[in-house]
Amino acid sequence: MNASRTVIAVLNGPNLNLLGERDPEVYGTATLTEIEKLCLETADRLGFDVDFRQTNHEGVLIDAIHEVRRTAAGVVINAAALSHTSVSVRDALAVVDGPVVEVHLSNIHRREAFRHHSFVAEVADGIVTGCGARGYAMAVEHVAHLAAEEATA
Ligand code: CA2
Numbered sequence: 270m271n272a273s274r275t276v277i278a279v280l281n282g283p284n285l286n287l288l289g290e291r292d293p294e295v296y297g298t299a300t301l302t303e304i305e306k307l308c309l310e311t312a313d314r315l316g317f318d319v320d321f322r323q324t325n326h327e328g329v330l331i332d333a334i335h336e337v338r339r340t341a342a343g344v345v346i347n348a349a350a351l352s353h354t355s356v357s358v359r360d361a362l363a364v365v366d367g368p369v370v371e372v373h374l375s376n377i378h379r380r381e382a383f384r385h386h387s388f389v390a391e392v393a394d395g396i397v398t399g400c401g402a403r404g405y406a407m408a409v410e411h412v413a414h415l416a417a418e419e420a421t422a
Contacts, residue, residue: 275316277412278337279308279405281323282330282349282358288374296374299402308345311406315336315413317342326359327351334361343367343412345405347374352387359388372408373398 281301289300299307305321311399312319320337324330332353337344344365351358352371362369369392376399377384390396395411 276318276337276346277308277312277321277343277409277416279305279319279321279345279397279409280330280333280413281321281347282339282351283327285347285349286323286325288382297401299341304402304405306321307406309410310408312342313415315410317409317413317416319409325351327355327408331357331361332357334412338365340418341365344369344395345372345408346370346389347391349373349407351401352377352389353384354388356388359392362389363392367419368412370408370412370415372393372404373394374401375399382415 277339285301288296289298301323308319308321320331320341322331330348344362344367346362346369348358371387371389371393377387378398394415397408400407
C-alpha cells in the first residue's frame, strides 16, 4: 500500500459539534468526541490513522476536502445540512482520489422531504444513514476496505 495514503479523513459539517446536547431521539446520545474515538479505534484495528475534523463553515469544509484529497486513503463525510444544499461540497468531493463514503446519524429518508436528496450521495461510493454513531464505524470500515482493494488493484 502507498505509505502516504494510510490516513482516513473523517469530515463533519455544521452543528455536529452540538451532538449529545439536544435531540437524542434523532441523533443519539454520543458526542462528537465519542464518535471520533470510535473512528480512531475502528481505523486502528484495520491499520489506518484518522484525521477527524468538524467545521460550521462551508468554505472551511471545502478547504479541508482539498487538503486531504490527494493524501488520504479515503474520506468519510457527514456534511450535515450542507449535504442537502451544497453543490460546492459535492464538486470538491468529486475530485478526491480515494473512496468517499457519506454518513448520516439519522435516516435522512425517514425525515422531512428536504433531507431526502443529498448532493454528496451523487459522488459517494457508499452511504450509511440511520445507523447512529455506529454508522461512522461502518463507514470507516468500508473506506478502509475500498482503499485496501484499490491499493492491490
Ligand atoms: O443525520 C445526520 O447525521 C445529519 O447529517 C445531521 C444534520 C442534518 O441537517 C442532516 O439532515 C442529517 C444536522 C446536524 C446537527 O446536529 C445537531 C445535534 C444536536 C443539536 C442540534 C443539531
